Every structure is written in C-alpha cells, then in structure tokens.
Amino acid sequence: MEQISLFKSASQAxxxxxxxxxxxxxxxxxxxxxxxQSEVSKVAGVxxxxxxxxxxxxxxxxxxxEREQQEIEGRFDDRxxxxxxxxxPEFVESVQAVEALNPGTGVIITGTPRKIEGxxxxxxxxxxxxxxxxxxxxxxxTYIVYEIKDEATGNRVLVAHDKDAGLLPETxxxxxxxxxxxxxxxxxDSEFEKFIEVDYFVETL
Numbered sequence: 001m002e003q004i005s006l007f008k009s010a011s012q013a014x015x016x017x018x019x020x021x022x023x024x025x026x027x028x029x030x031x032x033x034x035x036x037q038s039e040v041s042k043v044a045g046v047x048x049x050x051x052x053x054x055x056x057x058x059x060x061x062x063x064x065x066e067r068e069q070q071e072i073e074g075r076f077d078d079r080x081x082x083x084x085x086x087x088x089p090e091f092v093e094s095v096q097a098v099e100a101l102n103p104g105t106g107v108i109i110t111g112t113p114r115k116i117e118g119x120x121x122x123x124x125x126x127x128x129x130x131x132x133x134x135x136x137x138x139x140x141x142t143y144i145v146y147e148i149k150d151e152a153t154g155n156r157v158l159v160a161h162d163k164d165a166g167l168l169p170e171t172x173x174x175x176x177x178x179x180x181x182x183x184x185x186x187x188x189d190s191e192f193e194k195f196i197e198v199d200y201f202v203e204t205l
Contacts, residue, residue: 002045002165004200007060010068014075016043035075037083044200051178052199054087055106059176059200062108089176095150095157098179098194105179107196110204111148112172113159122158124182124193139182144168145195158195169203176200 007013020030021038028036037053044056061069076084089106092098101107116122122145125136139145143160146168150156159175161168177198183190 006063010071051087055176113146161198
C-alpha cells in the first residue's frame with residue numbers, strides 16, 4: 001500500500017510517465033512521446049504486476065478532466081493500451097456494490113476507513129501459495145483490516161493492507177485496490193467474505 005499524489009495536469013503526467021523506464025529496458029526511451037508499461041511501472045513502484053500499474057494510473061489521473069485523460073492515454077503504446085483496457089478498475093459508488101464484483105476485480109472506492117479493533121473481530125483465513133500447494137493462514141497474520149461504512153445504510157466493506165506498510169490514515173480518501181476474499185473457517189464448505197486489498201490511496205478533502 002502506498003500513498004500517491006494526483007497528477008495536476010496532462011503535461012505533468014506525461015513528463016512523469018515518459019521516463020525511459022529502468023536501465024534494463026533498453027528499447028524504452030525517455031521523452032519519445034510514447035508511454036510504455038515499463039515506464040508506468042517505474043513510477044508506480046512495481047516491477048511486474050500489470051494490474052497494479054493500471055490501478056496507479058487510474059487513481060493518479062482521477063483528478064483530471066476527461067480530455068486531459070484522453071491526451072495521456074493517446075501516448076500509450078499498444079501493450080499498455082491493451083492492459084489499460086483489460087485491467088480497467090470499477091469506480092465503486094456504494095460499499096454494497098463490492099459484493100457483486102468477482103475476486104480479482106480492480107476497484108477505486110472513496111470513503112473513510114476505520115481500523116477494526118480487538119483480537120478476533122475479523123477472523124478468517126486467506127489462501128497463499130507455498131511451493132506448489134496452497135495453505136490457509138489467518139488473515140490477521142498478513143493484513144491490518146479496516147472497514148468503510150455507509151452511514152445511511154450501515155452496510156460496510158472491509159479494506160486491508162500489508163501489516164508492514166504501517167497504519168492507514170483514518171480520513172476520507174480514494175483507495176485503489178483489488179477485490180479478494182477470505183474464508184470464515186478452515187473447513188472446505190466454509191463461507192467467504194470479500195474485502196479490498198489496498199494498493200494505492202490518496203487523501204481527499
């Protein structure tokens with residue numbers, strides 16, 4: 001999870017993104033009026049995940065006008081354009097809308113996260129790969145869990161991020177992440193609950 005700053009203009013975004021990528025991307029050039037996947041990954045702080053790079057882009061551009069966003073997108077190379085379409089996140093207007101989304105869907109949601117206090121308040125298990133098999137571990141071993149609540153309906157969505165990333169500010173923010181799920185018990189027939197794994201956020205007024 002990483003706090004980012006919104007692009008303030010199309011020109012600022014293009015200057016930042018058309019950066020030549022890392023030194024080992026020998027076919028990528030800075031200031032060539034073409035923005036590649038590897039250049040976005042450099043700014044987003046990710047090496048391989050295509051979806052995370054797209055989440056970064058969509059959140060960072062979210063304060064720009066549609067025309068400015070189109071100006072930036074017009075500089076994308078073919079590979080980045082394809083990924084931008086494939087991993088285009090859902091802009092979630094209500095917390096209950098998350099329940100209808102499939103795990104793996106990218107989302108951008110606005111709200112105020114509140115840390116869920118106390119041991120056992122959020123209990124369940126996530127599946128992680130270990131060599132060539134999957135094993136279940138408690139969700140609390142990996143994540144700090146928060147909730148964003150709809151004050152009008154009382155409905156909530158859980159948001160979580162890596163424990164090593166520090167605490168999430170409990171203020172209104174835009175969050176970009178991926179819908180995931182954990183199972184409530186270790187049995188095979190256990191029920192599941194969805195949550196949003198936070199990748200990037202920006203505080204809002």
